[in-house]
Amino acid sequence: MQAIIQDLKSAVAKSNATNIRAAFAADPDRFERFSASFDDLLMDYSKTAVNDEILLLLERLAEVGGVVKKREEMFSGSPINFTEGRAVLHTALRNRSNTPVLVDGTDVMPDVNAVISAMGVFADGIRSGALRGATGKQITDVVNIGIGGSDLGPVMATLALAPYHDGPRAHFVSNVDGAHVADTLRLLDAETTLFIIASKTFTTIETMTNAASARAFIAEKLGETAVRHHFAAVSTALDKVAAFGIESDRIFGFWDWVGGRYSIWSAIGLPLMIAIGPENFGKFLDGAHAMDRHFRTAPARQNLPMLLGLIGFYHRNVLGYPSRAILPYDQRLLRFPAYLQQLDMESNGKGVTVDGKPVEGNSGPVVWGEPGTNGQHAFYQLIHQGTSIIPAEFMIAANGFEPHLRHQHELLIANCLAQSEALMKGRTFAEAKDQLTSKGMDEKQADFIAPHRVFTGNRPSITFVYDRLTPFALGRLIALYEHRVFVEGVLFRINSFDQWGVELGKELATGLLPVVQGKKSAEGHDSSTQGLVAALLAERA
Numbered sequence: 001m002q003a004i005i006q007d008l009k010s011a012v013a014k015s016n017a018t019n020i021r022a023a024f025a026a027d028p029d030r031f032e033r034f035s036a037s038f039d040d041l042l043m044d045y046s047k048t049a050v051n052d053e054i055l056l057l058l059e060r061l062a063e064v065g066g067v068v069k070k071r072e073e074m075f076s077g078s079p080i081n082f083t084e085g086r087a088v089l090h091t092a093l094r095n096r097s098n099t100p101v102l103v104d105g106t107d108v109m110p111d112v113n114a115v116i117s118a119m120g121v122f123a124d125g126i127r128s129g130a131l132r133g134a135t136g137k138q139i140t141d142v143v144n145i146g147i148g149g150s151d152l153g154p155v156m157a158t159l160a161l162a163p164y165h166d167g168p169r170a171h172f173v174s175n176v177d178g179a180h181v182a183d184t185l186r187l188l189d190a191e192t193t194l195f196i197i198a199s200k201t202f203t204t205i206e207t208m209t210n211a212a213s214a215r216a217f218i219a220e221k222l223g224e225t226a227v228r229h230h231f232a233a234v235s236t237a238l239d240k241v242a243a244f245g246i247e248s249d250r251i252f253g254f255w256d257w258v259g260g261r262y263s264i265w266s267a268i269g270l271p272l273m274i275a276i277g278p279e280n281f282g283k284f285l286d287g288a289h290a291m292d293r294h295f296r297t298a299p300a301r302q303n304l305p306m307l308l309g310l311i312g313f314y315h316r317n318v319l320g321y322p323s324r325a326i327l328p329y330d331q332r333l334l335r336f337p338a339y340l341q342q343l344d345m346e347s348n349g350k351g352v353t354v355d356g357k358p359v360e361g362n363s364g365p366v367v368w369g370e371p372g373t374n375g376q377h378a379f380y381q382l383i384h385q386g387t388s389i390i391p392a393e394f395m396i397a398a399n400g401f402e403p404h405l406r407h408q409h410e411l412l413i414a415n416c417l418a419q420s421e422a423l424m425k426g427r428t429f430a431e432a433k434d435q436l437t438s439k440g441m442d443e444k445q446a447d448f449i450a451p452h453r454v455f456t457g458n459r460p461s462i463t464f465v466y467d468r469l470t471p472f473a474l475g476r477l478i479a480l481y482e483h484r485v486f487v488e489g490v491l492f493r494i495n496s497f498d499q500w501g502v503e504l505g506k507e508l509a510t511g512l513l514p515v516v517q518g519k520k521s522a523e524g525h526d527s528s529t530q531g532l533v534a535a536l537l538a539e540r541a
């Protein structure tokens with residue numbers, strides 16, 4: 001692989017590939033040649049520093065790196081998460097073709113289908129009012145209590161699919177900061193509120209603490225016997241959920257072969273299903289399944305996740321770009337960058353290869369972003385003129401859901417396209433100076449000011465265009481990014497499916513709690529931690 005990476009570096013230097021502006025000037029068909037579609041989803045990667053030679057080398061890298069082999073291992077249930085001895089089968093959760101998927105020789109599809117049906121019955125019951133609170137009132141508000149993968153998927157998708165939201169209001173509590181649960185409960189009526197405790201392990205301290213606060217809220221307002229009517233749970237640890245006092249017909253299971261950050265397709269999607277209804281939730285799964293089939297079967301040059309992953313690897317390990325910006329021109333994708341942060345950074349933020357050796361080169365980039373056009377008025381300055389090159393990934397729907405605000409959607413589209421054009425084209429010194437002198441500025445002053453108005457251009461971006469943000473389109477988009485992370489992870493030669501890096505902080509927090517409570521001395525901790533503990537304890541009321 002290192003030899004191909006060297007060949008890629010030589011190909012970039014030889015062809016001056018990073019001069020994207022020149023590549024457009026030289027080739028009127030560049031868009032045709034460097035864009036690909038899957039149904040109504042178009043991926044335009046012509047504004048990245050690729051050419052045919054580079055793409056061929058990247059395809060070769062995928063072959064040598066074993067992407068196709070690993071892809072089959074994932075889809076067929078091999079334990080590719082070898083550090084935890086688990087299969088990686090979020091694709092089975094949306095396997096709408098219902099073909100058998102074997103884990104240790106047993107088809108998981110009957111269990112998957114049974115949970116989806118049970119979720120549907122429960123969601124319909126809450127939505128219709130057949131299932132009510134302890135005092136007989138209809139549920140008007142659902143609060144999901146979870147964190148990480150047990151929060152980000154439901155919160156992101158519920159917001160994204162707001163036009164389909166015809167069920168009870170949805171709220172999400174994740175942070176252990178009591179402000180989060182307190183600010184949420186303040187708005188709610190216990191009689192009409194349902195809590196969903198979502199935790200794969202049912203041990204996560206943030207979730208268990210917030211769940212206890214929610215339980216106390218119900219017990220205090222409605223009595224202990226009301227708890228069973230106001231709680232449901234989603235977990236793989238069914239015994240622990242039962243111990244919390246949740247009735248078995250309100251417990252929805254999933255399996256250890258579903259990673260937290262890949263769990264929106266499982267019962268973790270219950271708050272989304274209650275919000276948009278089982279039928280729309282089914283379409284969300286359909287969209288992801290369509291992308292799975294595309295990823296599994298399309299040739300590399302037409303395969304969107306493969307292209308996205310290969311270009312992502314190229315940006316990181318050939319061109320050395322340290323981060324990528326996710327810039328949806330779709331306000332309802334507000335939490336999509338945060339969702340992708342977990343998906344990408346918890347998966348590919350690793351320093352050790354599958355052989356236990358240090359990663360050669362780089363692993364995953366920093367992922368960040370905000371919806372446009374808000375980002376334009378905040379951090380785009382740096383993307384256009386800063387000293388780091390930050391590949392941008394734009395996404396825009398051809399149609400919004402507000403026909404009476406057609407003009408606003410046109411403005412949104414124009415802004416999105418303008419940004420990728422500006423990043424690629426830039427503005428030369430001569431162009432900047434011309435602009436100033438044509439407005440009447442004298443030559444000397446124009447020479448002085450023009451450098452500040454120069455845009456280097458040649459800044460890469462990928463743009464996704466889709467018809468509109470339906471449940472199907474959202475499912476497809478998320479699955480596209482999941483598979484991109486997979487492709488990059490294989491090429492980084494890491495295990496994308498564990499997350500040992502979050503453990504150390506958790507362990508130390510457990511040890512520090514009695515210290516912060518003043519029950520134990522801070523001795524043995526470093527002087528900074530001791531100093532901080534002392535300062536906080538001195539200020540504690």
Ligand code: F6P
Pocket residue numbers: 147148149150198199200201202203204207260261346499502
């Ligand atoms: O932050 C680590 C992590 O394990 C994530 O991977 C996971 O999504 C999150 O914590 C929540 O875990 P659980 O669903 O078990 O509460």
